[in-house]
Amino acid sequence: MRAMWPLRISAGTAVTALGAGLAPLRAALRDRRGGLLPCAFPGAPPDIWIGAVPGIEAVALTPDLAAYDCRNNRLAELALRSDGFAEAVAAARERHGAERIAVVLGTSTAGIEQTEQAYAGRTPGETALPADFDYGHTHDLRALPAYLRARLGLRGPALVVSTACTSGARAMMEAAALIAAGLVDAAVAGGVDSLCRLTLHGFSALELLSPGPCRPCAGDRDGITIGEGAGLVLLERPFDSSRGPLLLGAGASSDGHHMSSPHPEGLGAVNAMRAALAAAGLTPAEIDYVNLHGTGTRANDAMEDSAMHQVFGATVPCSSTKGWTGHALGASGAIEALVAALCIEEGLVPGCLGIAAADPAFRTDVATGNRARPVRRVLSNSFGFGGSNCSLVIGQG
């Protein structure tokens, strides 16, 4: 077995509330323009904001794969059309062979929004779901990697990871393991998650949704804004002519504490960050910026500040970019890995959006305005229900 790290991110793309592709995300980070809006998603709880992907309703899948049509796979389709991603995968297919490229993707709810429509579309008194509802190609978690694998003409193994809000980051970590084990030479990895009523009403029931755009790390922060999106990367071993940022390491842990409340001192978060640093062979001081999970809830952000302080002290700047995109759940870890890569390219620490100052109780260096400075290595955090934690380290190519 060869060394696991680093891996080249030889292609990457994101679809977020800012639009399709990395360009609108890059411009929005630079200009400090968020993508969150008052919620117009049908059947959502009242008086919330969301981070919906503009134009997603109009995206059509290719006719031969129409059975996969659902909001989640439309997000995936929009992503692979962006930033030359499908073309980059096609080139990798030529280099390695279709059987030597894995598809490892994370999602929390896959195409369950299609099932919600099927339930709602029944005539009153009817219990059976409509005959045209296709569970296996939409609702089923595997529908996501199966769609992308078919669409990209790949024949390697496909896995779907579903560890709540760490799904996208964990998928990248497991893709790296398949490459290190020699099972494949490359992997399409990342996460895709779509808006759905289950998630919106679920977080509403937990009283975790903000009535406005989320403001992570603010002293008076008041909850999450749910977003949607896709983050896709093509991971390969670095070779001489390859270009692009590097995945330097990844680490995961469990809280073993509670299903939906984080460990108060951030034990699991500390373990995941230290494991990622160890995988990358880096000390905390070698990290230039930490992209926080930073959902905007009271509990998450306080826990994360405590965990950050234990690992990094008060000197490494950190922020959450969920004020731009909302919390795209199982896609967030992959999207934020790409945000990390943008920050490296731009030499930018993007300060939390919509807040004047960080919570005065916080002890870390929370950026609240954009800071121009060299950024060579970024650690990105994802935490989720079930006590799931995952950190990635992204570095300059």
Add this chain to the structure above:
Amino acid sequence: MKAFVTAASVFGPGLPGWAASEPMLAGTAPWTMAEALPPVPAILAAGDRRRAGATVRFALAAATEATAAEPDRAALETFFASGNGDGAVVGGILDALQDPDGAVSPTLFHNSVHNAAAGYWHIAAGSTMPSLSLGGHDGAFAAGLLAAMGAVATRGRPVLLVAYDTPLPAPLDAVRPTDFPFAAGLVLAPGAQGAWAGLDLRYVAEPAPADSPTEGLDALAAGNPAARALPLLRALAARRSALVRLPLLEDAHLEIRVTQC
């Protein structure tokens, strides 16, 4: 990719735990169909034990039995694979969303994540080790085995693999039939010490050869994604070398060479 099996567990129709099932799996004792009742999740704290539904009960039973001989079960990294997840919970939320106010139970919501069973395991075992939850439709067991063996190969530590699936409630059961509940567990280690079988995994980008047994225990495999582990479990129970083919995707499968230690 290689790994060694140090322990196994099974709960399914007429298969009430590994010790009782081993001769049936090996073919040295008769197997008869019998309803699989949700095992009591003794490892959970009292409150969680009372509230745990069938899906979590089957998953935790397989995890508990497979790790019974472990000196420290909290030290194992875990892989939980399930095609359907917790259908009772997700179905309950989908029903609730049909009410005009769409109010969802907060407990039901946090139990709806696909990694809920894994989360309960790590709470009960007091484990802070990494945990991966996977889907995979009918190939969920194969997907879990692939990821777990990848971890053994690259991280050099023993792992716990649990596959579990239960039937979905109406109306989802009509579009995604699952005939009975089933759960299986394996502890996989990087070395042969204390192991009773070795596994050598190869990914094959071709459909698994058609094989549709219609009788006895072998016919169970098609009735539940986790029961697709049966050909491997039977080879392990019989302590025989075997070549087992597990469908992963419609056009791809895993070829597992089982050797005795």
